[in-house]
Amino acid sequence: MYEFLSGPMVWIAFIIFIAGSLYRIIYMLQGAKKDKIVFPHMSFKHSVASLIHWMIPFNSRYMRQRPIFTIISFAFHICLVFTPIFLLAHIVLFDESWNISWWHIPDEVADWMAIVVIAGGIFYLLRRLTDPVVNNVTDASDYLLLTITVLPFITGFIAYHQWFDNRTMIILHMIAGEIMLIAIPFTRLSHMLFFVFTRAYYGSESGYIRRSKDW
């Protein structure tokens, strides 16, 4: 079990993640080519401007209007993406198999980052349950996706602290992580892949066609 999950299954998950993502992006771009509107509306300058403006916290009017949500969202997303990539324990695995390694976050910091993701997940969950607005646009898949997203961090956190049976925890952590990788291209989590594109499109449409800023 352990061998399979830490060996072939990692391969499978990564291949599905990468191939699936490429497929989704290429398919989307192919489709966009057929859409008379999309490419004629694109402008490099406005795409970049929009992306930069939306990646700076508190830069858009909307972010300033809801400071708490903005802080939590930025913290959640940053920790979500960077913790797994720069975690020493992950890099060591790559180093063992392929002899490649890169800079890593100190473990104590990574620990806190995992807590941020978990706390963010709880915040989102409560928000979905209690805010009538969000509740109304929520369906079962939202809870499922939230679980898929946060589970690798919960299991990873427990495994790092060696609570419960460590081997079982690591197995659960690997399963959770692999599920998440596979889910990204095929679910609404794909907003991670498409963010750059949709932002670029909207920025272009605003700046180039509508001559307005979009932040």
Place this chain on the structure above:
Amino acid sequence: MAEEAKTQEEKPQDKRPLVSRVPVKDKEMLDLLLADRGVTYYEEMKKFPVDTEAFKKTLDASCKSRIRTWLKICAHCGMCADTCFFYLANDRDPKQVPSYKIQSTLGEIVKRNGDVDTDFMINCMDTAWGKCTCCNRCGMYCPHGIDMGVMFGYTRGLCFSQGFVPHEMKIGSGMHWIFNAQMDVTVEDYVETCEWMVEENEEYYPGLTIPVDKVGADIMYVVNAREPKHYPQDLAVAAILFHLAGESWTVPSKGWEGTSLAMFAGDWACCKQQVENVYAAMERLKVKRYVGTECGHQHRATITEGPYWAGRKSGDPPVPGLHYVEWVLEALETGKLKLDPAKKIKEPCTLQDPCNYVRNHGLTDVTRKIMSYIAEDFREMSPNREHNFCCGGGGGMNGIGRYRKERNIGLKVKRDQILATGTKFVVSACHNCWDAIRDLEEVYKIGIKWSFLKPILLEMVIVPDHLKPKEEEEGANE
């Protein structure tokens, strides 16, 4: 028996169905619809079936990557909620959240690939026209740039193709098919109105003309059909200001109308033929520039979106297109029009930013610079510029009887915005906004006045000596 046969014979004629999947292209049908006032129309609609086969085909052909991606990646985060004035005006009703509105209509249609029923389509119609003005404000605030305004525009097209379209919108697109204008004003009517307005005013402005079809003029001026139909004085004032500014200008006969109710109706084919008429006039008259009247959606239809309907690769109309406010500012800055500073508006006043040329075409500073010429105490609404709220009557909403109640509720946001400025005078260079503000005064009685730019300018403009009438100078405004 004989009688029965007779009624049967008459049936097809008497009972020509009012609801259909095709646009209105003949006068007889148009008159039937006008006479009906929507009563039988909406009754018929309740029984009108959805052609799911055709619906699938329409979806395959028109629902492209952009919209599918938007629908797929929406994170259901609800960040767009309080960007929509309908949501705010309806006491934060979760059913008014943009992403909910679109997911429960277009989202479902796409998910079920067109396999929906009549009730579903009526709900779509009531949402696409009764809960959205296509003001595109929500898109600006969605982190992923998901534009519900654009998607509702598209949903309207789908509804139209299945016959589920508000009565007035069906008529609106029909008018464009038959008259190439949003109202029943023919080319002859229009040209006559021009002549009439010259006759009425040339006494006060010697040499005043409205040159029809003058080839090679600098400016081609295009109007909104309401002007010749209900406010011909607006056309006269436009002519007077061009005259005083010494512009070389013309109005086209065919192609005189710049608006497009077809756009709000979702009749895509009609949008194309409507705007092509205007482009043909530009080319026929070999003008240097286009100036459209004080109307927001005229600008959106002819200048911003029109080029794509007409399939123009450049994305631009055949000649550069200006909104009236752009021309006014240019005339003021170059000194073609001189205003009497003593006549500036003294009382505090505010400005309505019409989404159709502000958020959707960036003309934010232009109107503000004009305000500095005409007002002593100009106060901004909040939020303003591209963040401004829709007046509440856009997207055709002002004209649809079925959604009058919803419209009036929506007006609350603009009412409160105006009240917060502490001013009693609203400048609005857009027909729709002007109407909405008029109606909001009628409904909520907050004691405001409102005006287009033209009457204000006419009041203040200095008539150059050589253009003054012989006896005495006297304003010709009403």
